[in-house]
Amino acid sequence: MKTLTHLEQLESESIHILREVVAEAETPVMLYSIGKDSAVMLHLARKAFYPSPPPFPLLHVDTTWKFQDMYRLRDRAAREAGMELIVYRNPEALARGINPFDHGALHTDIWKTEGLKQALDLHGFDVAFGGARRDEEKSRAKERIFSFRSANHRWDPKNQRPELWKLYNARKAKGESIRVFPISNWTELDIWQYIHLEGIEIVPLYFSAPRPTVVRDGLILMVDDERFPLQAGEEVIPRSIRFRTLGCYPLTGAVESTASTLPEIIQEMLLTTTSERQGRAIDHDQSASMEKKKQEGYF
Amino acid sequence: MNDPIYQTDDLIAQDIDAYLDRHRHKTMLRFITCGSVDDGKSTLIGRLLYDSKLIFEDHLAALEADSKRVGTQGQEIDFALLVDGLAAEREQGITIDVAYRFFATEKRKFIVADTPGHEQYTRNMVTGASTADLAVILIDARKGVLTQTRRHSYLAHLVGIRHLVLAINKMDLVDYDQAVFERIVADYRHFADRIGIGPFTAIPLSGLRGDNITRRSDAMPWYAGPALLEHLETVNLDADRMQEHPFRLAVQWVNRPNLDFRGFSGQIASGWVRPGDAVRVLPGGQTSTVTRIVTFDGDLDEARAGQSVTLTLADEIDCSRGQVIARADQPPEVADQFETTLVWMAGEPMLPGRPYLLKLATNVVTATVTDLKYQINVNTLTHEAAKTLGLNGIGVCNLSLDRALPFEPYTDNPDLGGFVLIDRLTSATVGAGMIHFALRRSHNIHWQAIEVNRAAHAALKHQQPRLLWFTGLSGSGKSTIANLVEKKLHALGRHTFLLDGDNVRHGLNRDLGFTEADRVENIRRVGEVARLMTDAGLIVLTAFISPFRSERRMVRQLLPDGEFIEIFIDTPLEVAEARDPKGLYRKARAGMLKNFTGIDSPYEAPEEPEIRIDTTRLSAEEAAEIIVQAMTT
Known part of the structure; x- marks a missing residue:
């Protein structure tokens, strides 16, 4: 008798989910956002299908405003996994020059929410893997592993299928698509421990280093390129910072930190007192905002 | 609120590497909590999360504000608000679906399926219970064993949960009286015996006050058993039980990167496997020998129940998704007709004779209910005659499949005995069932050979x-x-x-x-x-x-x-x-x-x-x- 550890169980469950989708879906795709959760999900996919490469492409719905370090890792990670990388940028957002400085909430809406729908429709993907976890936010605690979306990508929380045992019903009604979350049952600590144990490469921005920063609306923002417009009285100051979550650089708050190794990051996380999504501007508006965004089609 | 806070172990600050090493060896327990809002279920879960320090300051600030605005505890923190999820539900003041929560201690990671206790939500409880090792049945100490207590216990037992915890809550409201506790335990024992529930663990506690949650309470010196969390940390896991059963793996996917490699991928449902083991592939029955256990991290010498692996076999035999690779000398049965317990989960009633899709392990076949023997009233646990099953109906019925599948009785092996039914038109999951046994005629009696055909x-x-x-x-x-x-x-x-x-x-x-x-x-x-x-x-x-x-x-x-x-x-x-x-x-x-x-x-x-x-x-x-x-x- 040898009991599986919690990470072995989580890994095995995720691999089982990935294989079920590949066995039952027609054209699956993996949404790859380059963050630590995506890194773990991609690593699990490589394990699930070894010695074959994962039999689906990676899709990055780009906003053109990610950190430079993220773009560098994205291209390398796809190459190492032997997978096709599809990068989609919403042409409307590109044409209208939608950006986080001038357009606020519209930025996420048009680049990400609309961009994702367009990319899925364009390529006819019927199942999209996403790296969301149930511990991230209250409305996600009730999210299924197989989450059904109507033809216009809306999520109806009242109309989701019961999921029993390990039996996932991947059959779609006409026009429906499925978002599948293989790491639903992982917590932030599980993710970090697994990255540490497995030696998974993550974006260097998770590790502390001196970086050029500006403090705005209580968030420490990193000046990642020359597109960052300084407001009156603002000054770029080097600070020792790192990120607990990664998104568009003008919307992602850093924390001051000296944690430069994985054990130090985990240590900091365990001793810290604020939740990881707090660094993201998107969730703050109202307590049910994530749920609203999901109904509209945001991952 | 002065209970030990689990994760702020001094070790985190002093020696993070030692801490991480210790946490590598944690195990995982999935459990379900059953009870209605009134029993203090959400409060109890909120308390577990709070005491194991999984509530962050920003969540806590929001919680304090919410507690004052819509809470039911006056100026005190309303832990229930922590676990009530979707906006619509919050407005209705009830949880109406299955929510999953996570917390961890030094010894284990826990996944809690939180399901509502209202009668119309049998479906949610069965769903949440299907993956649980343990069920915490909440009882309000002032009210004792109620109809819903019996209903929850029956459902947990139905889904095969082996560990039941009777959490007798709100002991603070009965002056921590031992006599009250013992009377409820005796009542429950009487009921449990009647439906075949074996041993259970009864714990007197107060979710609101934190008594016997993370550590034994001084308020009840007469109670010598473990606090709830201690019990959760030490109870045996179901996965361990499956390791003792003969080897079975349902093939999910055939891995063919090139002509030289043909691997069979799946999660081991039970037992152990090693290279050299003789195996039989069901339903075909062909035999072969395991040559390799292939993983991304290198070949393994052995693998056990719960692991996801890829096997290669010595012979080129017919093996694809849906087939079961099993120990050669102890294969599972193969049959196309079963007696089952069926839980109906859709508004459209179950109709005997109508074909549905049935998913069992990695197979999807067509199935019809040939005989609905009776319906079970979950409140009285009596058997009632019925022609159909409505939403949340539970019945014992015979099923006929369009082809024979390898299976095992649900109580022996949930992975090979639990199934869902899917509507062929809407593709919705409409029912869930558990196989009792194969009907004799399906594997013993052959059609009369008719000469004049x-x-x-x-x-x-x-x-x-x-x-x-x-x-x-x-x-x-x-x-x-x-x-x-x-x-x-x-x-x-x-x-x-x-x-x-x-x-x-x-x-x-x-x-x-x-x-x-x-x-x-x-x-x-x-x-x-x-x-x-x-x-x-x-x-x-x-x-x-x-x-x-x-x-x-x-x-x-x-x-x-x-x-x-x-x-x-x-x-x-x-x-x-x-x-x-x-x-x-x-x-x-x-x-x-x-x-x-x-x-x-x-x-x-x-x-x-x-x-x-x-x-x-x-x-x-x-x-x-x-x-x-x-x-x-």
Whole structure:
């Protein structure tokens, strides 16, 4: 008798989910956002299908405003996994020059929410893997592993299928698509421990280093390129910072930190007192905002 | 609030590497909490999260604000608000779905399935319980064992949960009285014995005050057992039990990166496997030897229940998704008929005779309920006669599959004995079930070998048996046209027989009415009779509204390919209603006839009928001629 550890169980469950989708879906795709959760999900996919490469492409719905370090890792990670990388940028957002400085909430809406729908429709993907976890936010605690979306990508929380045992019903009604979350049952600590144990490469921005920063609306923002417009009285100051979550650089708050190794990051996380999504501007508006965004089609 | 806070171990600050090493070896327990809002369930879960320090400052700030605004605890923190999820539910003040929460201690990671206790949500509780090792049944110490306590316990037991914790909550409100606790335990013991629940663990506690949650409370010195969290940390895991069972792996996916490699990927349902082990592949029964256990991290010397692996075999045998690789000398049974317990999860009722898709392990097949033996009343636990199962209905029934599958009784191996039923049209998951055993006839009794077979019957009549299935609205002209077709075929020397409402409803189906369930049964019987007649070599004509696609498809599947001819008598509702030869539409419109097709019951037109007759353009005589032509050429 040898009991599986919690990470072995989580890994095995995720691999089982990935294989079920590949066995039952027609054209699956993996949404790859380059963050630590995506890194773990991609690593699990490589394990699930070894010695074959994962039999689906990676899709990055780009906003053109990610950190430079993220773009560098994205291209390398796809190459190492032997997978096709599809990068989609919403042409409307590109044409209208939608950006986080001038357009606020519209930025996420048009680049990400609309961009994702367009990319899925364009390529006819019927199942999209996403790296969301149930511990991230209250409305996600009730999210299924197989989450059904109507033809216009809306999520109806009242109309989701019961999921029993390990039996996932991947059959779609006409026009429906499925978002599948293989790491639903992982917590932030599980993710970090697994990255540490497995030696998974993550974006260097998770590790502390001196970086050029500006403090705005209580968030420490990193000046990642020359597109960052300084407001009156603002000054770029080097600070020792790192990120607990990664998104568009003008919307992602850093924390001051000296944690430069994985054990130090985990240590900091365990001793810290604020939740990881707090660094993201998107969730703050109202307590049910994530749920609203999901109904509209945001991952 | 001064309980030990689990994660701020000094070790985190002093030696993170040592801490991480210790946490590598944690195990995982999944449990479910059952009880209603009033029992303090959400408060208890909120308390576990809070005391294991999984509530961050920003969450806590939001919680404090919410508690003052909508909480039920005055100025105190309302832990229940932590776990009530979706906005709509928060407004209604109840949780209405399954939510999953996570927390961890030094020894274990926990996944809590939080499900509501309301009667109409049996479905959610069964869903949450299906993956749980343990159930915490909450009882309000002031109220004792209630109907819902029995219901939750029954459901947890039904789904095979082996560890039950009776959490007798709100002890603070009964002055921590030992007598109250013991009376409730004795009551529960009496009930548990009656339904076959073995040992259980009873813990007196207070979610609100934190007594006996993370550590033993000084308020109840008479209680010598563990605090809730201590118990959760040490109880045996179900996964360990499955390691002692013979090896089984349901193949999910065949891994073929190139011509030199053919691996079979899946999660091990039970037992152990090592290279060199003799295995048998079910249902085919071919044997081979395991050559490698392949993983991304290198080949393994052994693998055990719960692990996801890829196996290679020594021989090129037939093996694909849906098949089960098992220990050669102890393979699972293979059968196509079972007795099961079925939990119905859809608004549309379960109809015996209607074909559904059944997913068992990695197989999807067609299944029908052949016999609903009884329904179980979850409140009284009595057996009641029933013809259908409605939402949240639980019944014991026989299932017949369109092919034989490897399986095991659910109580032996949930991975090979638990299944879901899927609606063929909407693709929704409509039911979940647990296999008890295979029906004897499915693997022991073979069909009587008939010497004078259907080919011999047909040859004597010099004809190809057929079933001409006329479908269409009432008053569309089905019977008229079918009668004409039969006359013409008879004149041509064919042996025919016409089944219609008049000769069937008055005899064979005299006991059936017009509810959806009865309509399905009506068609099932007509289909079976028609099949016997085609076995006898006849050309059978049937004229029934037969409004549902799934029943017509069921009959089609009873017959050899090409013998079922679906003839759609396509008459628009307005036309049929204007004709109204029997005055039935008028009665239906007046509300005197219920469930009348086209009025208050749907008609699902055939998507690809063999023959379609547009009666707005053809006379009955012309229509009959077209059909006879199609039959004789």
